[in-house]
Amino acid sequence: MWLTCSTVGRKFIMAASGAVLVLFVTFHCCMNSIAICWPATYNSLCEFLGANWYALIASVGLALFILLHIVYACWLTLQNRKARGPVGYAISKKPKTVEWSSKNMLVLGIVILGFLVVHLIQFWAKMQLQEIRGVHDVLPPAAGTLFLQEAFQTNWTWIVYIAGFIALWFHLNHGIWSMFQSVGWDNTVWIARLKKIAVCWSSVVCLLFITQAIVFTAKAHEGYFKNNPVLREQYKEMLVPMFDKDFGPDAAQYGIPTASMLPYDQFSMLVDAVMQKYADFPQSLDDPRIQMDLARIPSAAEKEQYLQAVNQRIQGLEHLRSAQNLINYLNGGEAPAEVQPLEPVAFEEETEIEEFAAPVEIAEDGVVDNNNND
Secondary structure, three states: OOHHHHHHHHHHHHHHHHHHHHHHHHHHHHHHHHHHHHHHHHHHHHHHOOOOOHHHHHHHHHHHOOOOOOHHHHHHHHHHHHOOOOOOOOOOOOOOOOOOOHHHHHHHHHHHHHHHHHHHHOOOOHHHHHHOOOOOOOOOOHHHHHHHHHOOOOOOHHHHHHHHHHHHHHHHHHHHHHHHHOOOOOHHHHHHHHHHHHHHHHHHHHHHHHHHHHHHHHHHHOOOOHHHHHHHHHHHHHHHHHHHHHHHHHHHHOOOOHHHHHHHHHHHHHHHHHHHHHOOOOOOOOOHHHHHHHHHHHOHHHHHHHHHHHHHHHHHHHHHHHHHHHHHHHHHOOOOOOOOOOOOOOOOOOEEEOOOOOEEEEEEOOOOHHHHHH
16 A cells, blocks of 8 residues: 555654644644633633543544554655665764754654653543542642642652643654655655744744643642632533532532532531531441341332442442542641531421332431331
8 A cells, every 4th residue: 555555655644643733733732821811711621621522532643643643654754764774874074954953853753752751640530530430539620720739739840840841842843844745745845834834833832831731830839720619600610510409408408409509618617518418328238237128128128229329328438438538738738717617497306218119218427217107
């Protein structure tokens, strides 16, 4: 096949894959700029570009282009070295027109690849990958600003990123114009113009990246992404659907029809109150209290319904525990100050789990009570 069996075809694939990656890098740069100017909008974009089908297709496509670019770069480099032979060309001096970056594109690519691995570990592996796996960690996958906080609060991240961006500048500066040369756009007039465009494009993109790394580092050390009131409200809204689904009746005891009506500080107190209420609730179906209750339930159908309801509550508490951990993380381990405490409208001694088909109840101390079945 022409694309794989000829040098021209391989260079064409290098050029095409490189063009896609240049566009992606530019898009990524613009998206990072949004994180500086409008961080809440950045989180909305992270949610939009999460584990949705279109984002997954784009991620797979991008990974394929990166793989193609790496494979063909290595292939062409080995081919060129083989053509030169063990001695190399019989010249004593490189032409002045040969750029340093053009002679070291493979080395620059390896540096960028190492930087990319660090970047993927800090962001993609903790965001989209966790969402794909269905893992509920402390930080919600859509809270992109919190992952900026985690990454750039370390003392070494900005150094690695700036080194990666410098390597990226050299790589882009040569790659942008040479990909046009590879597809035949090669004349003295346009190559000169394309080289100027490449310098401008790569300089703007990489200077923006470096500026973003510096700003993110400064804001992360200030705790901006954790303490900003607008962002805190947005983090709360990420937790509200889960809370209303699993603990809506508990919130109703405080006269709260939906948790979204509460400001962040009062929502954090509500989460703490509900967690305190269920502090002694069984954490697994193997708990002896559940086994004792099962022994007192005569019907197999009622036992199945009971187990489903208890398991649903256990899973809900796991999600709520993650929400509480996030709130503690945002508060720095300290309770919010100067907040009007929530007062329960009516706190019954026993709280019935409505999902139970059988009249099974959970006592306020969290112990499963099934005496009313006797």
